[in-house]
Amino acid sequence: MTQQHDSHSLGNVHNTVTTENKTGWRKLLSFLGPAYLVSVGYMDPGNWATDLAAGSQFGYKLIWVLLLSNLIALLLQNLCVRLGIVRGLDLAQASKNTYPPFVNFCLYVMAQIAIVACDLAEIIGMAIGLNLLFGLPLIWGVSITLLDTLLLLLLLNKGMRKLEGFIISLIFIVGVAFLAQMFIVKPQMIDVAKGFIPTKLNSQALYIAIGIIGATVMPHNLYLHSSLVQTRKIDRSEEGIKTAIKYNFWDTTIALNLAFFVNAAILILAAAAFYYRGYHEVAEIQDAHKLLTNIFGKLAPALFAIALIAAGQSSTVTGTLAGQIIMEGHLNLRIAPWLRRLLTRLLAIIPAFFTILHAGDEGLGKLLILSQVVLSLQLGFAVIPLIHFTSDKKRMGQFANSIPMKAAAWFFAVIIVGLNVQLVIQEIGDWAKSGPDSAQLVHFVIVPIAIGIGVLMLYVFLRPLLYKHVNQPIQVPHGLASTLDNLEAIQYKQIGITIDFSKNDQDTIRHALMQGGKRAHYNLIHVVETAGARYYGKQVMDSETQSDVDNLDKYVTTLTDLGYKAEAKIGYGGAATAIAQIAKETEIDFLVMGSHGHKVLKDLIFGTTVDAVRHKVNVPVLVVKPQKK
Template sequence: MPSSQVVQIAAPIPVNAIAPSLPEAYRSVRVPGGVGNFWRKLAAFAGPGYLVAVGYMDPGNWATGIAGGSAFGYTLLSVVLLSSLMAMLLQSLSAKLGIVAGLDLAQACRVHYSAPTRVALWILCEIAIAACDLAEVIGTAIALQLLFGIPLVTGVCLTAFDVLLILMLHQRGFRQLEAFVVALMVIITGCFAVELFLSRPDLAAVAKGFVPTAEIASNPAMLYLAIGILGATVMPHNLYLHSALVQTRRFERTPGGMREALRFATFDSTIALVFALFINAAILILAASAFHVNGRVDVADIHQAYDLLTPMLGGAIASVLFAAALLASGQNSTVTATLAGQIVMEGFIDVKIAPWARRLVTRLLAIVPAVVVAWLYGESGTTKLLIFSQVILSLQLPFAVVPLVKFTNDARLMGEFANRGWVKFAAWSVSALIIGLNLKLVFGLVTG
């Protein structure tokens, strides 16, 4: 059914010119019908949440997590938890928009906003995707250097060839792409499970770290890292991505069918984001237990962390697992940026280009600054650039979150599925918190 007919279930909004999101995969995954098929339906809906979740554990998380754990111990675990809870809420709203309105977030902006506004939002979103891709380029290059001794600049250039990997996965079908992502997530989770076993963190201190403290807002260095963690966890382009991915499922276009689709899509994304929470918390806990408690509060570099893990944890396998998980993380997140780039370009400005060309342009925009910084400043420069990329992502968040909340609150667009009660309050509260933290960060940077 065309997306225009889908939207008219909720409200007669003129979107006849809007083509389906990801047309090559639109409604391509069959959902079992009837009652009593809970597990089969859950399996059919499983996938989009994991594609989204990989963006929440990309190499940018490593830089902010290592720096935060080394400098401040377990204190910033509360930020990781809060960010993950915010992500679960926002991704559920993103799924709701795609399932009920039949539009991804970029398309909704194109329908409801003026041309100057949607072009501005598109540019900001492209900046966020470039920042995300920059983190993936640097993270993958660092992993290649740690595992195989490939020079940093060479490793950055080699990341251009992952375009071929993504194209191959696309050609094999959407479910194959999802299976690849899940497999890499299992590898990352296994690596960190072993790392945590070797580091033997103080469980009481870990539990205390999940309780927020006022110091996070009052300490400028801690706040900078906290906002970096927020930017690395709640990814703006993932909100566009999820609203398109849920439309790959062929569920019934009735109020009951959409309600069921919402339930299973929320299960999918929440379970996947719990895995992401484990990974992000594990990175920070590892840095706190291996470095901070041993007096190494200066470890803000992935290379430093790799070099110190073996002597501090007493096993060479610790460093190897660390680098292997980093490589898997970088490759996994590449899928997210590729799909998100296609969705926002087609959704905002209705420009369609070949996926390989779109991917290559995005990757080159990330490679150029990474090569320059790696050449001039080496390892320390790339780590600083990695953390800075996550702050850029955080600064872009309000421009995705506010439209998402606005659209899912709109009864004309969402009908009976519009946000109400605590969901509406929580959504605007999250928006206000994100905007407030970003304003505080900008004010701090401007005033020094």
């Protein structure tokens, strides 16, 4: 029978990577992967802008801020690992179980806006990279990123390991590109080492530091990591959970330290190439590329552009995965994968597209900064619930956060939320000063929205403290498994069989007869999908329709001669709708369908009738896969 879509997070790849019966390095390697997908969010084009500004304005002095950001990220991502492994929930699903529907919907909207903002940064970064490397106009570069939806769909259909391999390859390209640039710019390593010592920050340096932290710890990574760790099939015993947490800790540590290396390399590159040569106002990615060309020739800027494309491409893949997680977790809504990813990408492409049309290429830099501010607004709505969920001893048991870990987590949360609130206030203030029209918009629209968001964040913080919930069921897209208390065989009376006059019909009919024997009544269903049938329905009787009726009658006659009760049912127009209508009118209680066997591309073109029918009928559906001859 068709399996209902897996109720787990990222159900199509849940528990698909085996970790059991492995030891030593093989065991560790089986767990490596999820954190690498997460780590790309820590080295996306949004990080590049803040790192370039930090290095060009302050040299190596803010490397310690990058290190602090990395330590915060390590703690928060490991909390996500605990939530996903111990409770088997991603962050969105856990929020769904804790907060009222309206608040939960608001959390979904905030998370979706953040993911669109993140996706926007990846689109801009990749478009700029293509422009720098090939001279492709930015508007064409933005349009090309629409193809990422097809790439992600293809990779997911190939399996989780293939997707992880693709992302790790792109990260490797980024790392090698910056390693090569380090040899070209030749930084002063003694000065670099001094940059790890914390120093007092003036107002300008504090603003850059806030930007670094805001761009580093991204909300979509918290949703993503809590889901990705569930792709590993583990032993659910106490010892098995401890082992999974340990290996995922190493996965996270290695991956995020690699992301720290990339961010530090960008900052060091900017410091060595610009700060110490008197270029102190380099914040635009395009400006950095031009200066690299003037100072070092063609090799360094080419490596810079290649790394930018790889970072944008890898980050956009993980961003669309996070979009799937929050939609399914918060709303119990699961739509076709290609459609969901296309919608996410369109929501990000549209503002980038119109920015280029109205503000020119220069407007993209400002839009990139705005996307980071939007991300800052959402961060608290992911961090605060995460700490609450992983500190809950009733649900986490012995794996709940220890007192020192809880104290560190809340301390970092206060820093993150406080600094990001300061960043948002600063941006709103600058916006209000830009002109009288902007001031009115800020005072009457932006400020009330910001206040409303602040009240929502306070509620998100207080609700788990004030209300000790009973253990609510996990609300997932297709519900929970029922208690098995009656396993007697079911006698089907009306069985529907979909017929398409292909070589698969024999197997489909044979499996249907196995379900009902000679007791049941069989309804052979065929849908005529010609243009005439779609418009005129039963009134049409063209040559194809007449041929289909005759062929269906032959099947009925054959079954009747063998002693079975059979009847022909012809539908018209869309296959899924017609089949569902016949099933309802005939009171069919069991439906047998033949699988078309389409691959990824054909599914995109022709659609999946089986999935569509399954959502339109309320009876069991048996899908018969074509037998290989």
